[in-house]
Amino acid sequence: MLRIVAVPLLFLLVGSALAVAQGHLPVRPGLIGLAVMLASAFVVRRHWRSLHVDRELGSPERALWHALASRALIAGQLLMSLGLIGPAMHLHSVAVHAMAVDSWTLVLGAIVSFYIARDPEPRSDERDNAFVARATRIAYATLIAQLSVVIVILSFGADFNLPAFSQPLIAHALIVCLMLASMVRSAVQLALYHFDQHTAFASV
């Protein structure tokens, strides 16, 4: 259960570190992030193959762990980059172009690492669909909560003496909201699997 919180936090930190390292490294931080994703995918694939049949993960769980980690890394990089660039973000600037190149490199890493880590024989059924439905409801509520905060900030920002946000910044903030809601969905669904498995082993 602790892993469901620790893994996204770790990858959020890695993503943030990549954004901070922008311009201070001999290689693009996006490429380092891509290498981290591929290496992690090979490690977890090996680990999942070594698990005993009673403890092996189902196809949806594997996909969820991958989604949680990769989205946390991309969200971390994006969030920290937005923070460093500031509210007056201009789309066609050196900093935003660098952020975009790194972000899309990380997206490429997420796609490739998914194919490395995925179950070679994917299977899911009605129980998985039931978990998806419950997790999606919570993710939807999370998205609504985030959008409410964004609406309040945009509406009353001037009253709180907040600086004016540029349109590209608002667009990227909304992307982050979608990514966080998606991460919540993955985390909740993994928690449901965890509790279900825990109950199953307790009752055997």
Add this chain to the structure above:
Amino acid sequence: MSGTPIANHLRRLRFDHGEMSQDALARAVGITRQTIVALEGGHYAPSLELAMRLALVFKHRVDEVFFWREMPKSPLSK
């Protein structure tokens, strides 16, 4: 998903049918082994379609495979 009022004889039936593995039964009905574990643990109630497919594998009726732990009160009986 825990503590469904419906239990089943899946584990016994698997053993009666040549010690069929959970994975073999899961593949026979097109579900995951994890769902068989959940069903045998008695904390997942399957859909009617899945219950019928499971019963078909063992050539039993649905009510011979699945049963109420405790018979619920009928809403009509007062």
